Amino acid sequence: MAWLVLWDIDHTLIDTRGVGRELSASAFERTTGRAMREQAKIDGITEPVIFRETAKLHGLSTNRTDFERFAEALADEHVKRAEDLQVRGLALPGAAAALHALDAAGFQQTVVSGNIKAVAELKLRVFDLDRHIRWELGAYGEDDDTRAELVRLSLQRAGATAADSVLIGDTPADVEGAHANGVRVIAVASGRSNESTLQAEGAEAVLSDLRDTEVLVKLVRGDDRQSK
Template sequence: MARLVLWDIDHTLIDTRGVGREMSAAAFQKTRGLPLREQAKIDGITEAVIFRETAKLHGLTTDRTDFERSADALTEEHLKRAANLRECGHALPGAAAALDALAAFGVEQTVVSGNIRPVAEIKLQVFGLDRHIVWDLGAYGEESDVRADLVRLSLQRANASATEAVLIGDTPADVDGAHANAVRVIAVASGRSDQAALRQASAEVVLADLQDTELLVRLVRDHNP
């Protein structure tokens, strides 16, 4: 039986409906002094990589200090525009019920996300999805460029073995990061990757969404569904 769930955030639990990009653009303008013309691929990628690759698209070379300034600006934008995020974005169908149901069965839940931790916290707080999340067990986009490293960090912080954990995410990158640590995956086709792409990435289970709470709990609790 799994005792730990590692949640992805964007397109797994929530959809910012474009507000996230607007806030990224504002943070980029503030720290780089340029309008955001285009953004690097973001699905399954950590915030540090998104920042670096986006800067390259604008002909800029950056270092860790630049990223930290950008991360601070991005946090400020999320704090300033939390009401806008709440109004325009939404929790995905079944997300709140899934979190509640897993908590009722005593499953620890945390986040493994490409988001930096302050932004991850704000996003889930805005939609009321944070009450069961043990933040200190998670791993975040400022801690490594590589998602597999984040999964490993979270397992270490939770003192959990791979067989005790399940990762729930929406991209092939989520699947790859989990499998690099021998962690089982429940993939949800609620983002840009369809069910076929997630199966091709070798996710053990692929769901259309999180709406069947009973099924999700059973899949998490049963190590070999």
């Protein structure tokens, strides 16, 4: 039975409804001096890769120092516009109840996210979704470029094995990163990937959303491997 739950954030627990892109654009301009005309693919991609590939779309070559400056600016923009994020964004249906139910069932919960840690913390805090999260066990965008390595790092930090763990996310990249480490996946079709896509990617279970906490707890325990 799993005892560690690895959560994705964007489109799994929350939706920034466009605010996130605006904040990225502000941080990009602060870092590079260029307005962000377009943004690279973001679904399931880590922040360093998004920044690097977005810079390329603008004819720019960047390094780690540039990313660190961008990350600092991005965290600052989130702090400055936290109220805007709270008003315009939302916690996805069932997110708060799911976190509470898994805590009540005795599971440790953390985050494996392409977001930098400061942004991940703020995103969940503004929607009051952070109270059950063990941040020190997670892995974040500044830790590595790849999802698979973030999952590995989180398992290492938690002292957990793949058999101890389950990842909950909404993208094929979440499935791929977890499976690269032998971790079971509960996929949620609350983002841009539908249920059939996530099933085809090999997620062990697929839910339409997080509202049915009884089913979710059973799936995390491994009592029921059937998709909803």
